[in-house]
Amino acid sequence: MRRNEPRGRLLALTLLILGAALLAQVLGGLAGLVLLGAILLGVVWDLARHLEDLTDLPADSPKWKPLRWVTAFDAALVLVCVGAALLAETGHLPWTEAGEQYFAAALVLAVLLFLGNLAPKLPFSRHTGLRLPWTVADEDTWTVAHRLVGYLSFPLALVYLAGLSLTAQFEVLTLGVFLLWVGVPGLLSYLYFRRKWIP
Known part of the structure; x- marks a missing residue:
C-alpha cells in the first residue's frame, strides 16, 4: 500500500504528460511549452519526494546518493530544455540550424557522460535506470x-x-549512438x- 499510491500517481502523471504533449501541439507557442514543462517538472518532483516509497533501500544506504543525483539531473534537463524552448519562442534566443544541433549534441553528451558514470552505481530499482523486463526481474x-x-x-561519447565532425547526418548519428548505448x-x-534462468 505504501508503494501503490506513488506508483499510481506517477502512472497518472505519465499519462497526463502524453495528453499535455498532444495539447501543446494544439496550443502551440508559450502556453503549450509552459504546460508541458510544468507537468514534466511535477513528475520529477513527485518522484524525488517518494523515492523512499519506491525502493527497498534502508534509510542510511549510500546508494541513495546516485538515485538522488539522477533525479536532480532529470529535473535540470527538463529546465534547460523548456527554458531554451521558451527563450527561442519569445525571440530571446535566435536559433540557427547549426545552433540547434550544437545544443542537442551538448544534451546528448551530457546524458551519455553523466548518466553513464552513474549507471553502475544505481541500486536495483523498478523506477530509475535501464528498466527492461529481464533487468527488473533479477538483480x-x-x-x-x-x-x-x-x-x-x-x-x-568519443565516437x-x-x-x-565527419557526417552531416546528425539525427542518424544520434539515433545510432543511443541505440548502441541501450541496445x-x-x-x-x-x-x-x-x-542464468532458462535451461
Whole structure:
C-alpha cells in the first residue's frame, strides 16, 4: 500500500504528460511549452519526494546518493530544455540550424557522460535506470546491464564527438549512438538472464 499510491500517481502523471504533449501541439507557442514543462517538472518532483516509497533501500544506504543525483539531473534537463524552448519562442534566443544541433549534441553528451558514470552505481530499482523486463526481474542481470552502460558511455561519447565532425547526418548519428548505448547492454544482459534462468 505504501508503494501503490506513488506508483499510481506517477502512472497518472505519465499519462497526463502524453495528453499535455498532444495539447501543446494544439496550443502551440508559450502556453503549450509552459504546460508541458510544468507537468514534466511535477513528475520529477513527485518522484524525488517518494523515492523512499519506491525502493527497498534502508534509510542510511549510500546508494541513495546516485538515485538522488539522477533525479536532480532529470529535473535540470527538463529546465534547460523548456527554458531554451521558451527563450527561442519569445525571440530571446535566435536559433540557427547549426545552433540547434550544437545544443542537442551538448544534451546528448551530457546524458551519455553523466548518466553513464552513474549507471553502475544505481541500486536495483523498478523506477530509475535501464528498466527492461529481464533487468527488473533479477538483480544480477540489472547489475550486468548497468555496468555495460557505464563501460560504453565514454567510448560512445568519443565516437559521437568524432561523428559530429565527419557526417552531416546528425539525427542518424544520434539515433545510432543511443541505440548502441541501450541496445548492447540490453541484448547482452538478456543473454545473461537466459543463461542464468532458462535451461
